Amino acid sequence: MLERLLHAFGYAFAHLLFFRAASPDTIVRRLRLAYRLVGVRIVETPRVDEVRRTIFLCPYRNLAADRFGEKWLCHQKLDRVDDGYVTFLRRHRDIDYQRPQCCSDLPYCDDSEYCYSEVSRSKAQAEP
Template identity: 60%
Template sequence: MAGPDPAELRRVVDAFPAAADSEPIDPGAADRIDDLLDGTYGRLTREWYPELTELTDSYAAGDVLREDVLEHVEAVPSFRLSDGAAPLPEKRRALVAADEAAAAVTEIAGWYATLRSLLDDDPDDLTRLERLLHGFGYVLAHGLFLGASSPERVVRRLRLAYRSVGVDIDETDSEAGAERTEFTCPYRNVGAGVYGEKWVCHEKLDRVDDGYVTYLAERGIDYQRPRDCDGSDRCYSTVARDGPELWWPKTAPAAVRAPP
């Protein structure tokens, strides 16, 4: 099964700079950071991180998949530093000021980058079958998305591909340049008794989607493959124009600090 070693994931998660057993941040500094970052710091440390530790335990026990952990990591509370490609100067100054209040702001950004890299697919960690599925998806994408250069055209082809393998499209939406598709995966429980729930959908068929992701990213299209399937048969995916959007903790303060 694709995914990081549970012990390594636990080591990285436990290294969270603002964890309870780490060096405490002065309460006044923490409050100032939270004010500067519009409450993002507080939501991240008090709500998002405890849920991450619980998911890490569940992952080690085999109760959830890498996809479940990755979905939570991608849903980290964020402080926007740009509107698409357009910078937000006041927000950038606020991040720099927060960084000056406590080193944890930069440290969390570095920690988050490490966590993301651990959870992202590493071709060396994939099984032979998963590598074949990724390659198949990448090759298939050359025909499926031929001539499709916008999110609107890409998502029409994508929905066609979903339907071709028996996936039911439940709802579609378009907002702020992003095309969203909600659908039902008919293979959710296939092999569940042996491999666990969603094994076919998320650990195997998603490797084909990864091939689509690779192909589209090379052409400036951001395809976020199926997400939010917990507790329901319905999942969703989004397609949008890929852009240099910046936000903390993905973006470190040093990246937006004005040169002296």
């Protein structure tokens, strides 16, 4: 139930956050602003081909970890808000937003306290 509410909140908030934003660059700027507003410290912002990547430190990573487990708030609850963004961007902007993931998937970003997200044009629109 809580996860559905968080997803709905993310989807509704995305209408405001991404108002008049259509390009990947504009969307990335707005996402980074949203990250900063909730206390996320952005570490690096590389561009890999047509993908805009944001590497950041999640300040809520261990909040309530003793009761609910490591990454409970940051990766199990707050990600539902990001899922709302994913749904909105896919439906209304043809943008592929890969919500925050553990940095251990990247060869140069193996520190477990970091996460990354990616934004690009959707594959269907990017291919001629």
